[in-house]
Amino acid sequence: MEYIQDEAxxxxxxxxGTPGYEHSEPVIIxxxxxxxxxxxxxxxxxxxxxxxxxxxxxxxxxxxxxxxGGDDGIAxxxxxxxxxxxxxxxxxxxxxxxxHR
Numbered sequence: 135m136e137y138i139q140d141e142a143x144x145x146x147x148x149x150x151g152t153p154g155y156e157h158s159e160p161v162i163i164x165x166x167x168x169x170x171x172x173x174x175x176x177x178x179x180x181x182x183x184x185x186x187x188x189x190x191x192x193x194x195x196x197x198x199x200x201x202x203g204g205d206d207g208i209a210x211x212x213x214x215x216x217x218x219x220x221x222x223x224x225x226x227x228x229x230x231x232x233x234h235r
Contacts, residue, residue: 135217149217163216165209172201 136148151158171181177199187198196202216222 147213147217163209163213165207165213167207167210169202174199174201 135150137145139145173179173181179199181200186200186202189196189198
């Protein structure tokens with residue numbers, strides 16, 4: 135697969151199109167790997183030593199005492215699974231996956 139890394143550190147991976155989708159628009163899947171470690175007021179959570187206490191609220195994964203929730207790393211996992219799959223169809227111009235940090 136073709137890939138580039140730009141000056142900001144973004145990685146863009148292009149998957150070739152599949153037969154039957156020559157005139158379709160490309161699909162872009164974007165995700166990020168960074169983690170912004172902020173805690174809620176009054177929390178004594180230490181990001182250097184404490185594990186995250188995860189829980190589900192209203193269908194969302196959250197981390198007790200922090201601003202972290204379901205991290206966007208799942209987008210990267212999905213993108214790699216799609217790039218690796220021979221079962222996913224893509225347009226002639228391909229599918230693009232962009233990862234940024």
